[in-house]
Amino acid sequence: MTSLLRGGAALVHSSARRRRSVAAIGAVSAGLLVLSACDKPTPLATVTVGSNSVNSEASCYNDGKELEQSQLQGCLKDTDVKSIKVDPDEKVRFGVDPEVAEKGWTLLMNGQPLTEASKKTYVVIPGSVFFNQQYGGGANATTVSLLEGGKGSSAKATGLWSFKLKKDS
Numbered sequence: 070m071t072s073l074l075r076g077g078a079a080l081v082h083s084s085a086r087r088r089r090s091v092a093a094i095g096a097v098s099a100g101l102l103v104l105s106a107c108d109k110p111t112p113l114a115t116v117t118v119g120s121n122s123v124n125s126e127a128s129c130y131n132d133g134k135e136l137e138q139s140q141l142q143g144c145l146k147d148t149d150v151k152s153i154k155v156d157p158d159e160k161v162r163f164g165v166d167p168e169v170a171e172k173g174w175t176l177l178m179n180g181q182p183l184t185e186a187s188k189k190t191y192v193v194i195p196g197s198v199f200f201n202q203q204y205g206g207g208a209n210a211t212t213v214s215l216l217e218g219g220k221g222s223s224a225k226a227t228g229l230w231s232f233k234l235k236k237d238s
Contacts (some may be wrong), residue, residue: 192225
């Protein structure tokens with residue numbers, strides 16, 4: 070035998086279920102609203118040495134719009150950046166998202182251009198370069214930045230990612 074709710078009991082049960090449904094829909098809507106207010110993450114840049122990698126979102130990025138020179142200078146001085154150990158005999162691979170490569174990017178060492186602008190998604194540099202004072206490297210550590218855009222006087226710098234390379238001998 071089955072027992073079914075009848076009369077007033079059925080109405081109470083039905084309205085309670087309806088309230089729970091409305092509450093659940095409200096919670097889902099609120100969650101979607103909160104998610105839509107989140108910032109879109111910036112593209113990633115990655116540094117790989119041997120089997121070790123470190124990646125980071127941009128320290129300076131304005132959704133692909135031109136950055137002010139003062140912003141870039143401030144970001145180049147940022148000391149709170151991710152680091153990776155580099156054996157000078159290893160190769161160091163720098164990679165960027167395809168959308169960064171489309172705009173072109175330049176590798177900077179201690180704020181000075183190290184490479185020509187590239188539209189490739191990665192470049193490879195010998196590790197010894199980063200600790201050679203002739204190239205502007207530090208004896209034990211060097212800050213390397215990837216600058217999106219910024220090639221020539223007419224191009225706009227639109228992003229900057231920085232990493233600390235620490236000598237591992």
